[in-house]
Amino acid sequence: MNRLQVNLNRVSSSSYEVFIGHQIMDRMALLLSRKGWPRRYFAITDSNVSALHGERVLAILGSLGLQVEKLEFEGGEARKSIHTCTVLAERLMEQGADRTSALIALGGGVVGDLTAFLASIYMRGIPHVQVPTTILAQVDSSIGGKTAVDLPAAKTSWGPSPSPRRC
Numbered sequence: 651m652n653r654l655q656v657n658l659n660r661v662s663s664s665s666y667e668v669f670i671g672h673q674i675m676d677r678m679a680l681l682l683s684r685k686g687w688p689r690r691y692f693a694i695t696d697s698n699v700s701a702l703h704g705e706r707v708l709a710i711l712g713s714l715g716l717q718v719e720k721l722e723f724e725g726g727e728a729r730k731s732i733h734t735c736t737v738l739a740e741r742l743m744e745q746g747a748d749r750t751s752a753l754i755a756l757g758g759g760v761v762g763d764l765t766a767f768l769a770s771i772y773m774r775g776i777p778h779v780q781v782p783t784t785i786l787a788q789v790d791s792s793i794g795g796k797t798a799v800d801l802p803a804a805k806t807s808w809g810p811s812p813s814p815r816r817c
């Protein structure tokens with residue numbers, strides 16, 4: 651297993667680690683428990699990934715005593731919206747997620763972008779972990795630190811200057 655440290659000098663607490671390896675999902679619980687984070691996690695995932703990996707991830711995390719609940723939404727780019735974000739935030743509230751909780755983005759770029767955006771606004775920001783399940787998410791969206799949801803009028807845009815359409 652390889653470990654890569656990404657240092658963001660502006661705000662030291664923004665630095666994060668990236669773990670890369672074969673069958674690394676099985677070691678996820680160990681890696682998370684070593685972080686010393688609170689024991690309560692909410693795994694955000696889409697319906698496709700949930701069906702393929704959801705139960706396994708819950709079992710892996712549960713095996714080390716981490717408390718994890720799964721929240722899923724219908725897969726697809728159209729769901730990467732402020733509406734889905736609001737629905738998930740309300741479900742987090744209902745389930746008692748607080749500032750000691752952390753989110754796990756289990757899925758492709760859509761889940762990753764949406765979960766990271768949600769983590770950045772929920773209770774003024776809570777930690778999140780990316781568990782990317784598509785090649786695109788593994789090599790790009792999960793590691794760059796950009797987060798977003800789409801507006802109906804425009805897909806996420808990332809130009810040289812802040813875009814009024816980016817949410």
Ligand SMILES: NC(=O)c1ccc[n+]([C@@H]2O[C@H](COP(=O)([O-])OP(=O)(O)OC[C@H]3O[C@@H](n4cnc5c(N)ncnc54)[C@H](O)[C@@H]3O)[C@@H](O)[C@H]2O)c1
Nearest residue numbers: 696698699725758759760761783784786787790791794796
């Ligand atoms: N934040 C960034 O820097 C950044 C960079 C690049 C792309 N993105 C965003 O990423 C998104 C695209 O990501 P994507 O291509 O991963 O799409 P996606 O997340 O929609 O996943 C594509 C499909 O594959 C399914 N899927 C995911 N993992 C799977 C698995 N292991 N096995 C079977 N099916 C699986 C999903 O349910 C979905 O139906 C776009 O919204 C794009 O804007 C963000």
